[in-house]
Amino acid sequence: MNTKRVNWWAIFWGILAILYFFLPMYGTLDFSLRMKRGEISLMAYEIVFSDPRFWEGFRYSTIMALITIAVSALIFVPTVYWMHLKVPQARPLVELVTILPFIIPPIVYVFGLIRTFSRPPLQLTRTPFTTDILIVTGYVVISMPYMFRAVDAGMRAIDVRSLTEAAQSLGSNWFQVLAYVIIPNLRIAILSGALICFATVMGELILASFLVRPALGPYMALLGLTKAYEPAALAIISYALTWFSLGLIQLVSRGGTAQQLTGR
Numbered sequence: 001m002n003t004k005r006v007n008w009w010a011i012f013w014g015i016l017a018i019l020y021f022f023l024p025m026y027g028t029l030d031f032s033l034r035m036k037r038g039e040i041s042l043m044a045y046e047i048v049f050s051d052p053r054f055w056e057g058f059r060y061s062t063i064m065a066l067i068t069i070a071v072s073a074l075i076f077v078p079t080v081y082w083m084h085l086k087v088p089q090a091r092p093l094v095e096l097v098t099i100l101p102f103i104i105p106p107i108v109y110v111f112g113l114i115r116t117f118s119r120p121p122l123q124l125t126r127t128p129f130t131t132d133i134l135i136v137t138g139y140v141v142i143s144m145p146y147m148f149r150a151v152d153a154g155m156r157a158i159d160v161r162s163l164t165e166a167a168q169s170l171g172s173n174w175f176q177v178l179a180y181v182i183i184p185n186l187r188i189a190i191l192s193g194a195l196i197c198f199a200t201v202m203g204e205l206i207l208a209s210f211l212v213r214p215a216l217g218p219y220m221a222l223l224g225l226t227k228a229y230e231p232a233a234l235a236i237i238s239y240a241l242t243w244f245s246l247g248l249i250q251l252v253s254r255g256g257t258a259q260q261l262t263g264r
Contacts, residue, residue: 032044043229060213060215060216061217068136072194073193080148081160084160094148106142110206125211131212132213139204143200143201150190151189163177163181198245199241
């Protein structure tokens with residue numbers, strides 16, 4: 001009789017990793033529920049949700065995140081498609097460019113944007129509308145590593161060249177190939193990148209703070225200077241948004257895999 005040996009070291013390190021990750025989260029959650037002395041309550045969450053500045057920041061960050069997702073998809077889907085189809089040798093250069101947001105500190109990037117676009121000929125910081133254009137551009141760059149890699153992974157999973165040649169043999173032009181053949185096969189990858197971009201923009205602090213826009217990140221930082229329990233509640237809300245995005249990625253990915261396997 002074959003008996004499987006239990007890898008106790010793997011179990012030990014797995015439990016240690018879970019404790020390392022979840023214990024601080026549990027501590028934050030427990031602290032956020034202790035605003036009333038001696039009892040568990042949701043008072044901190046009620047105060048946060050009743051604050052109009054929270055809803056203003058949430059609404060602004062949500063709009064900026066949706067615009068960032070749309071712009072990122074319009075930029076990276078055609079770019080990655082063309083790279084796979086025509087210039088695969090450019091991959092090392094493109095990958096190097098897309099990891100720059102991990103290399104350059106955000107504070108350096110923000111000051112570069114302000115110094116460049118706060119003086120002629122492109123004074124984008126003079127009005128709220130042009131500042132929003134600038135901040136969307138910054139968000140696109142910050143979320144670039146996630147969107148690019150999500151789309152690139154999806155593109156690797158399909159036969160781009162065969163699909164393109166088949167569509168062109170039926171009379172499709174480049175736009176039709178991209179819109180009706182490539183993008184439908186990338187919907188899961190695009191959605192995965194979009195949800196990660198959404199979580200990134202919702203939690204971003206430095207860019208919105210230095211450009212003085214009413215985003216959710218600066219509101220969380222400002223609240224943390226004067227309050228104790230409300231910032232903990234905001235941290236849990238932010239965790240919930242992130243986990244919700246990751247859960248949607250997993251749900252859609254499973255549905256897409258099942259659809260590919262069954263053909264329905």
